[in-house]
Amino acid sequence: MTDFLIYKILLVVGVFTITLVVAMYATYGERKVAAFLQDRIGPNRAGPFGILQPLADGLKFFMKEEIIPSVSNKFLFILGPSIAMITALMAGVLIPWGNTLIINGTAYSLQITDINIGILYVFGVVSIGVYGIMIGGWASNNKYSLLGAIRASAQMISYELAMGISIIALIMMTGTLSLGEIVNQQAGGDWNFWNVVYQPLGFLIFIVCAFAECNRAPFDLPECETELVGGYHTEYSSMKLGFYMFAEYINMFISSAVLSTLYFGGYNFPFMNDLGLSHNAITILGTVFLFAKIFFFIFFFMWVRWTLPRFRYDQLMNLGWRVLLPLSIANLLLTALVLLWIDK
Amino acid sequence: MESLSHRSKVVSNKKMTFLERIYLPAVLSGIAITIKHLFRRKATVSYPEVKREFSKIWRGHHVLKRDDKGAERCTACGLCAVACPAEAITMTAAERKKGEENLYREEKYASTYEINMLRCIFCGLCEEACPKEAIFLTDRLVYTDFARDGFIYGKDKLVEKVDERIDVTVRQTPAVLEFKKHKQLSHNK
Numbered sequence: 001m002t003d004f005l006i007y008k009i010l011l012v013v014g015v016f017t018i019t020l021v022v023a024m025y026a027t028y029g030e031r032k033v034a035a036f037l038q039d040r041i042g043p044n045r046a047g048p049f050g051i052l053q054p055l056a057d058g059l060k061f062f063m064k065e066e067i068i069p070s071v072s073n074k075f076l077f078i079l080g081p082s083i084a085m086i087t088a089l090m091a092g093v094l095i096p097w098g099n100t101l102i103i104n105g106t107a108y109s110l111q112i113t114d115i116n117i118g119i120l121y122v123f124g125v126v127s128i129g130v131y132g133i134m135i136g137g138w139a140s141n142n143k144y145s146l147l148g149a150i151r152a153s154a155q156m157i158s159y160e161l162a163m164g165i166s167i168i169a170l171i172m173m174t175g176t177l178s179l180g181e182i183v184n185q186q187a188g189g190d191w192n193f194w195n196v197v198y199q200p201l202g203f204l205i206f207i208v209c210a211f212a213e214c215n216r217a218p219f220d221l222p223e224c225e226t227e228l229v230g231g232y233h234t235e236y237s238s239m240k241l242g243f244y245m246f247a248e249y250i251n252m253f254i255s256s257a258v259l260s261t262l263y264f265g266g267y268n269f270p271f272m273n274d275l276g277l278s279h280n281a282i283t284i285l286g287t288v289f290l291f292a293k294i295f296f297f298i299f300f301f302m303w304v305r306w307t308l309p310r311f312r313y314d315q316l317m318n319l320g321w322r323v324l325l326p327l328s329i330a331n332l333l334l335t336a337l338v339l340l341w342i343d344k
Numbered sequence: 345m346e347s348l349s350h351r352s353k354v355v356s357n358k359k360m361t362f363l364e365r366i367y368l369p370a371v372l373s374g375i376a377i378t379i380k381h382l383f384r385r386k387a388t389v390s391y392p393e394v395k396r397e398f399s400k401i402w403r404g405h406h407v408l409k410r411d412d413k414g415a416e417r418c419t420a421c422g423l424c425a426v427a428c429p430a431e432a433i434t435m436t437a438a439e440r441k442k443g444e445e446n447l448y449r450e451e452k453y454a455s456t457y458e459i460n461m462l463r464c465i466f467c468g469l470c471e472e473a474c475p476k477e478a479i480f481l482t483d484r485l486v487y488t489d490f491a492r493d494g495f496i497y498g499k500d501k502l503v504e505k506v507d508e509r510i511d512v513t514v515r516q517t518p519a520v521l522e523f524k525k526h527k528q529l530s531h532n533k
Contacts, residue, residue, distance in 0.1 A: 037378045041388040307378040308371060
């Protein structure tokens with residue numbers, strides 16, 4: 001029992017640390033990618049290649065004066081960024097970060113917990129993230145913050161629908177809600193077993209919705225500087241602002257992880273069983289592959305951000321309700337028909 | 345009028361085609377363009393470590409030259425002030441006294457000589473007009489300041505020091521030397 005507890009605590013602390021470090025360096029990565037895509041060099045003063053830049057940024061956030069507007073609701077003003085941060089961190093629990101490690105004959109899974117309603121939990125937790133933005137924007141008592149918050153929640157709710165339906169098609173195919181199970185079904189010799197091959201349309205809808213859910217460009221209307229000053233975090237300063245930004249990067253990391261898990265085979269990689277390596281070696285290699293996939297998607301998020309201009313609000317709603325939603329329903333019906341046909 | 349860049353496009357309000365409406369082809373071509381830039385040579389110059397190379401004929405901070413013996417060449421003839429299109433140069437002439445032969449080359453010299461660097465357009469016409477090869481534009485920069493007074497450079501900033509001469513040969517390209525040959529002036533021979 002103590003073994004079990006220690007192993008779980010280690011795993012939780014490990015995942016927590018990795019999530020924070022990845023989010024921290026995603027800010028650095030974002031600036032570097034932005035610079036490189038624009039023929040610039042990017043931050044290169046703090047340490048070699050600017051490696052220490054995130055630490056300097058973090059320190060700056062802590063040292064900044066903390067301002068709570070006198071007209072704001074103080075409790076909710078502090079609650080907002082806390083919720084955003086907590087919910088962003090909670091989703092990491094369910095991601096299968098690797099297969100099992102066998103130590104002294106006992107198998108230790110690298111997934112913290114594999115509950116049988118995994119996807120539902122992830123979606124539930126991510127949806128609570130809207131409250132963080134909504135509460136923060138409302139508690140600021142500032143019209144720009146409120147407008148940003150309303151936009152953010154409207155956008156997230158609209159796109160969650162299409163995202164959910166695209167996932168249902170996937171669940172019908174796999175027949176399970178557990179993330180660990182979905183990954184194991186994609187295990188095997190070569191590429192064909194990855195879900196993206198069976199669900200290309202679903203994947204497309206999912207990734208577009210993931211962009212919108214994370215409030216990333218081209219759907220970053222809640223933070224639309226040209227119209228809304230700073231969006232929902234206009235009134236925030238110091239580390240509370242840092243929490244909102246951090247939550248955004250953690251969400252990006254989690255979305256990339258969910259994307260790789262659901263559609264790109266998670267920790268599975270091609271020809272993993274033909275290498276003739278031991279089980280533990282394959283597990284570690286698989287985790288490395290999972291992170292490679294995640295980093296690719298994070299890079300993709302940034303790549304798209306620094307390519308596309310922002311959507312107009314009506315275009316955003318149009319795309320969400322009149323294009324993606326019908327498309328995802330069509331995808332659902334198509335999947336259902338094919339499944340029935342195979343079953344027969 | 346003919347377009348200068350030939351890159352302008354006529355804008356129309358026609359309905360978007362299906363391919364345009366689903367955005368994806370445009371998105372893909374967009375990300376293809378940006379990924380190419382990832383591997384391009386960067387335009388940034390890491391300033392304090394790397395300095396951008398100046399043009400060979402860069403025209404910067406003026407210098408009033410001294411001759412080989414260390415006497416000022418300028419005779420306050422005022423041709424530079426006349427030539428200056430920005431009217432940045434002013435000077436007062438004075439007569440050389442006995443015992444100042446080592447300071448000034450000829451009997452007349454400039455007791456004050458001021459260039460207003462805020463007016464100066466660094467065209468180099470003063471240099472071209474000067475019959476005594478006294479004023480030159482160099483590859484040095486005019487530094488920034490907070491007050492306007494600081495930009496009016498007097499002789500203290502313009503005349504080169506006797507012990508640290510300023511090299512003006514960088515700008516004397518063959519074309520310039522050829523041009524000077526035709527200035528039929530005694531001291532140029």
